Amino acid sequence: MQLTGFAGRVALVTGAGGGIGAALVELLAAAGCTVVATDRAAPVAQARGVHAFALDVTDSGAVDALVDQVEARIGPIALVANVAGVLHVGEVVQTTDADWRRVFAVNAEGVFHVSRAVARVMSPRRQGALVTVSSNAAGVPRHGMAAYAASKAAATMFTRCLGLELAPLGIRCNIVAPGSTLTPMQTGMWEDAQGAERVIAGNLDTYKAGIPLRKLATPDDIAHSVMFLLSEQAGHVAMSDLYVDGGATLRG
DSSP states (O other), rough: OOSSSSTEEEEEEEEESSSHHHHHHHHHHHTEEEEEESSSOOOOOOTTTTEEEEEOTTTTTHHHHHHHHHHHOOEEEEEEEEEEOOOOOOOGGOOHHHHHHHHIIEEEEEHHHHHHHHHHHGGGGGGEEEEEEEEETTOOTTTTOOOOOOOHHHHHHHHHHHHHHHHHGEEEEEEEEEEEEEEEEETTSSSSTTTHHHHHOGGGGGBBBOOTTTOOBBBHHHHHHHHHHHSGGTTTOSSSEEEEEETSSSSS
């Protein structure tokens, strides 16, 4: 099946500097989108039709200004992917106020800032699609990841509530919840070369199940799932939370 609904449309991607965001930018560009790729440092635009911008999603003024700039100079934003995210690992008693605020500022407030800004310009046009890349940790407790899991749960429920508000306007909002994915965020938690094996096997000491598919996701695996939810083939899918984790959470 060839996914459609991308040619000639403007797509905004946050967290496009690497990993899932970078993979998604490539897929969108290949599908015919004009892509606005953003990260704290402007990503390197390698594909034709990609416009790279520096954007701090925690700064609502900067987000609003970028959306206005894109709408005025590039075109109406039709597709949005909230991919920007940061990780904090540590038990609650060791988590500082600054740690907590930093994770929520990017993972939850950033999603709010970007989604609000694009909702304002999409609503009068009564069309568009938005996907937030959350985490399976938003729905399953994780030892030593309370701040991250809570921030992703907030982003997930925010996106579903936004979807409820925008659905009558024909604007679809959905979530992709990845599991362990082969990105620097994942590998940065590994102690040695056996890190992937341990993640796949799971850890009973921390109550973490393994991955039934016996492999880690790739950034492309997640990006393809986002592409589906942005496509015309997902035209009747709204407020869904799609887990893409190889069965690790034992839920859909």
